[in-house]
Amino acid sequence: MSKTKERLLITFIVGIVLFYSFASVCAVGTNHISSVFYHKTSHDMCVEIGSIVLQCKKDPEITMVHKKDINNGQQEALFIVKNCVVSSRDCVAKIKSIESDADDRYHTKIHAAPDKQGLYVRITYDKQKYMVSCDTYYSIGLQPSMVFRVYNKKLLKKLQEHDDPLLRLASNDPPRIIIDCGHGGADAGAIGPSGVAEKTLALSLGLLLAKQLQERGYQILLTREDDRFLSLDQRTTLANNDDADLFVSLHANSAHNKQARGIETFCAIANLFKIVNAKLSNDQRMMRKNFVKKRYAQNSALAKLVQQSLIASAVIMQRDVKDRGVKHAAPQVLVGAMMPAVLVEVGFLSNEYEESFLLNKKYQEIIVKSLSYALDRYIKTFLK
Numbered sequence: 001m002s003k004t005k006e007r008l009l010i011t012f013i014v015g016i017v018l019f020y021s022f023a024s025v026c027a028v029g030t031n032h033i034s035s036v037f038y039h040k041t042s043h044d045m046c047v048e049i050g051s052i053v054l055q056c057k058k059d060p061e062i063t064m065v066h067k068k069d070i071n072n073g074q075q076e077a078l079f080i081v082k083n084c085v086v087s088s089r090d091c092v093a094k095i096k097s098i099e100s101d102a103d104d105r106y107h108t109k110i111h112a113a114p115d116k117q118g119l120y121v122r123i124t125y126d127k128q129k130y131m132v133s134c135d136t137y138y139s140i141g142l143q144p145s146m147v148f149r150v151y152n153k154k155l156l157k158k159l160q161e162h163d164d165p166l167l168r169l170a171s172n173d174p175p176r177i178i179i180d181c182g183h184g185g186a187d188a189g190a191i192g193p194s195g196v197a198e199k200t201l202a203l204s205l206g207l208l209l210a211k212q213l214q215e216r217g218y219q220i221l222l223t224r225e226d227d228r229f230l231s232l233d234q235r236t237t238l239a240n241n242d243d244a245d246l247f248v249s250l251h252a253n254s255a256h257n258k259q260a261r262g263i264e265t266f267c268a269i270a271n272l273f274k275i276v277n278a279k280l281s282n283d284q285r286m287m288r289k290n291f292v293k294k295r296y297a298q299n300s301a302l303a304k305l306v307q308q309s310l311i312a313s314a315v316i317m318q319r320d321v322k323d324r325g326v327k328h329a330a331p332q333v334l335v336g337a338m339m340p341a342v343l344v345e346v347g348f349l350s351n352e353y354e355e356s357f358l359l360n361k362k363y364q365e366i367i368v369k370s371l372s373y374a375l376d377r378y379i380k381t382f383l384k
Ligand SMILES: [Zn+2]
Pocket: 182, 183, 189, 190, 198, 251, 252
C-alpha cells in the first residue's frame, strides 16, 4: 500500500472512531420513552378522569415549566422531561392516539421541547372543574415511570370527608368484581416446560373464578372470555368505566432460575409514588395526598387476605408450597385501577414441579375456591 493510501486509511479509521465516540457521549445523556399507557374514564363519577403513563429507560428528570391561565377559563399545565425523546414507533403512535382523543374535558400534547431540551407534556383543562398532578414511580421490574393524572376537583373535595375505599359516592349492589385474565392473543405470557401458555391458564382460572363468585351472588365482569389481546390500559379502562368494586388480575410466574417457585400477590401502595411539584395550592395538595392515601390504603389488606387464603389452600395438595408473600409494587395494570386491586401470581410455570400442579384440574379448583373465599371475605369485612 502506498504512503498516501495508508494515510487516507488511517484518517478514515480515526474519523469513524471519533464519530462513534462523539455519538455515544451524546447518547449517554438521552433518556428514551419505552412505553406509553393511557387510562381513562368516560363518565364523570370517577375522581381520576384520566391518566397518562410514560415509562422510560432511565430515571426521568421532570419539572413543571408553568401552570398558566389561557382563554375561556382554561388552564395549561406544562411539564418538561429533560433530555428525553420518543423514538419507538409504537410510542409515537400511542401518543398520537392520546392527543387525538376527543374528550372535551381535557387535551394532551406530548412533543419535543425547543432546542432539544427534552419532552414537553402539555395538558389543558377547565380549571374550575379539574386539576393535574404528576408522580414518578418504579413499575414492576424497576422500570422508571411517571404518571400524569387529571382529577375531578368537585369529587376530590367531596371524598375528603367521605370515608369510602371505593372512592365513589355510590357502590353497586350486589358488588361488582372484575376478573382480569392475564395476557391473551399474541401475548402468550410465560410458557411452561410442557408447552402450556400462561394466557391459557389465566383464562381457565378466570372462568372458574367467575362461576364461583357468581354462585356467591356477585356481579362479575371478565376483561376477556376468550383468547384475545388486550393492552394493560384497556383492562383498567374497562374496570373504571364499568364501576367495578374490586379488581383481581390473574397470572402465573416465570423465572430464569428454574428452581424458583411459590405463590405471591402484588398490590400498589401510596408511598411507591413520589409527587412532582405541580404548583398545586395547599388545599389541592392536601386533597391529592388524602386521595392517594385512601386509594391505595385497602390494597394491602386485600392482598394479605388473598395471599393467606391461597397458601392455606394450596398446601392441601402441594405440601411444600412456597409462600413468597405480599409484594408492594406497581404493575402497570394496578396503577390505573380506581378500586381496590391485586395481581396474583398463582405459581411458577417455569418450574416443572409447580407446573404439574397448575395443570391439575383439582389444584386449579382449590386455588379458585380460596380466591373466591378471600374476595368474599374482603367485601364482607371492608366494603359493607
Ligand atoms: Zn403474567
